[in-house]
Amino acid sequence: ALRRLRGAMAQVAQQDYAVAIVDDGRADEIGALARDLARCRDALAQGEASAQMALFKARAFSGSSAAMMLVDRDLTIVEYNAALADIFRDNLAALRSRWPDFDPEALCGETIDRFLGDPPPPRALRSDPANLPHSADISVGSARLQLNIAAICDDDGQYIGASLQWQDVRQARADASILDAIRQNQSMVEFDTRFRITALNETFTRFFGWGDEAIGQSLEELFGASEDTRIQMQRLTEGRKVTRKIERRSKSGGRVWVELSMTPIMDRHGALDRVIEVGTDVTRIERARLDAEAERARNAAAQDLVVAELRRGLAALAEGDLTAVLETPFSAELDQLRLDYNAAREKLTGAIALLITAADKIGAGATAIAQASDNLARRTETQAATLEQTAAALDEITTSVRATAGG
Known part of the structure; x- marks a missing residue:
């Protein structure tokens, strides 16, 4: 034994x-x-x-990705892990702006008073497990840290200290704000691998009119099948992101234009797990663009009409046809050109008529002058002959007088 x-x-x-x-x-x-x-x-x-x-x-504590700290019942730091030290190092400049002696490598033995406010709550209140769990936000400079404190008890239920979980919430809260803004202003819808809707937000409902009744429906059932849609679904299945502007019909049949970004979420094997679609309503912009294009087309047509009519009228004038009137009205802002042309044509016609009348009068005067000149010439010839005869007679008389005087 x-x-x-x-x-x-x-x-x-x-x-x-x-x-x-x-x-x-x-x-x-x-x-x-x-x-x-x-x-x-x-x-x-x-x-x-x-x-x-x-x-x-x-x-597990030392290797955890969660930033953890252990304190005793007097809130003196006993241990903290590498993840928390990393957070302190990442925010060291901000923390030292308030606590110049802050050393992320030598915190054991210090109390957590500095993190609990200035001044911190009374020690009796801080050490009472009845006040735990407790959460606090720590804002120092650009640092935004969240602290969650939970009591630790031994096997007999006696309070022996607390665990502190820290989070650097600056980026997370910024991301949350951005995501909230996206949810408020952009539609978000999630599709499964068969492109059936599994989730959607209120903005999607506001854009398209579809609510929870769209859950379970496929993309093609909701917005219609097309070759383009099938091509885009194939791209997403292959893990390629799709970004495009597309026109869809709302539940009521209205036209809605959206700028879409469809992102495939792949599993660890590289297969499609789901698709997240984010959309921005650009209907007003697109309608304004279409209206502007229609206005440009109308203006171009109006200008073409002006050019064609003016060309026709000017060509007629060039050929001496003063009867070509522009009768087809132009657009409101260009019709004054037509009126001005017609007024100019009418004035030109009147001016030419006056010229013709004046020319006729000048022609008649010239004829009268020519006739008077002819008459004057004939009278002058007659008078010249008479004078010649008179001169001859005078010569004869002179000769006779001279003969008589000599004789």
């Missing part, structure tokens, strides 16, 4: 806590020793299990 007892003790000493103690039922001293050995074995086994669990928890 003693040999068995010594063998069992040796196995326990070698941390074999599964060894059987066979003599613990005896009523003598060997039985008492066996029972003591059994209790020792069980205590050692429990201690080793506790040590293993403590090691497991310590490894």
